[in-house]
Amino acid sequence: MGQPKKRDSRVPRCDACPIRRLALFQPLSMGEIEAVQKYRAEYRLLAPGEAIFRQGAPTLETYTLFSGWAFLYQNLPDGRRQILRFLLPGDFLGFQADMEEGVRGHSAQALTEASICVFPREALLKMFKRQSKLGVRLIWLTAQDQAIAHEHLASLGRRNALERVAYLLLEIFHRVRMRQPGDDNTVPFPLTQDVMADAVGLTNIHVNRTLRQLRESGLLVLKSRRLHIPDPGALAEQAGFNVELFGPRAMI
């Protein structure tokens, strides 16, 4: 039969982790990395839409997204949903101030097929105690997230539909390109219009109309889960996207 085509579910080893440079463990040396393996409780495969954790659940674990895409979101009592942040491979999630007795303030779920490395709370604390570099790194990552959240706030509060959608596309475009440099201005883009709508605070219908407008202006091509932006500068203009501020700073 040769190699079966089914998905490879072998568990990756930390010392050969291909995304380490992006992740929490970036500052660790090759020798130190081996210890991480012991603290990882689990390597978990996720189907699209599968929950990682849910709003209101106890806060027992933290995660590194190893492959695929995911997102954080909050639900209002009546079901309205706000997507708080998209996660790409290497992103760290699940850390909260009140790990000891708190409950999750938001939910997390896989957007595509994905996989995560699971680190229980105690394991994380032990690693921080041993490797103070990790604490610094976490502060760094958290501050990055803050910066992205701030841009997102400005979008939702003060940008119109066209700007919001353009901004979201550019943010994701840049974050992906940062990880996989390429030259054709095309990146994978697994968000449905429903998902985009809940991220930018619009209706899926209005997102659709806005995308049409951008498409008809020749600013982007969005087809079969791939996003092509012929001229990122032109789109940035349209979005009121401040490249300077966003640029390398907000990226890994």
Place this chain on the structure above:
Amino acid sequence: MGQPKKRDSRVPRCDACPIRRLALFQPLSMGEIEAVQKYRAEYRLLAPGEAIFRQGAPTLETYTLFSGWAFLYQNLPDGRRQILRFLLPGDFLGFQADMEEGVRGHSAQALTEASICVFPREALLKMFKRQSKLGVRLIWLTAQDQAIAHEHLASLGRRNALERVAYLLLEIFHRVRMRQPGDDNTVPFPLTQDVMADAVGLTNIHVNRTLRQLRESGLLVLKSRRLHIPDPGALAEQAGFNVELFGPRAMI
């Protein structure tokens, strides 16, 4: 003459700091606190509206708000403003991931007469090196901010005008009450309707109408810079305010 009525501008000492339990330095013992004094470069008085730092400026200092109120905001190229976060005494501000070479991604300014303690970047780094507790504390504070930012995102993205305004009032009400417990459900409230509008992503005009509605429902009294909420539970209902999630977790 007795005591002159003019403002007291004597520089407070760190070891007698009345807001320490709220601030970054909370975990330090009385002995350790003395060292902090050496690292504080300056104690600065601010007039209402005065800038603490500006978007685009180099990132050289961090601050603890000692007294008064302040806020962080971002300006879009065309002048639209989004307020990102309100700061109360004890809050830490000015920390960024890219302290070394980055520029500020947002501006900060005093809302009322206020005062701040200034810690240069190098001083902060030295303190972190000496007192690893401070790193943990900063992670904690940053994670708190995240939680508040997430609620704010949900407001801007998915709540209507009434809910947004009610939510803002409740957030501030609770944050102030956390610091100054009282029993009359009244707190100081120095925000103008303009400021509120830029925080919740509405027009000052519509904020005014929304406040009227809330006032006429008997849910609040807002007069001469003081906010009275007769029945916080009732207002929370109106706001879709999830007390459980917000509660003690996001505070301090």
Place this chain on the structure above:
DNA sequence: CGCGCCGTTGAGCCCGTTCAAAAAGTGTGG
């Protein structure tokens, strides 16, 4: 082929905006 998910389009409405103006504070100096 049929079912489900996702994207697309149209028509009408409503929440929040824009534009305009007046009223009510608030602080300052005479």
Place this chain on the structure above:
DNA sequence: CCACACTTTTTGAACGGGCTCAACGGCGCG
């Protein structure tokens, strides 16, 4: 204490961006 300037709040009228409701089209998959 009043006069004046300035900021903040309040109200009205009309517009419009984005929403709601409804239906149809396309594509992947069992």
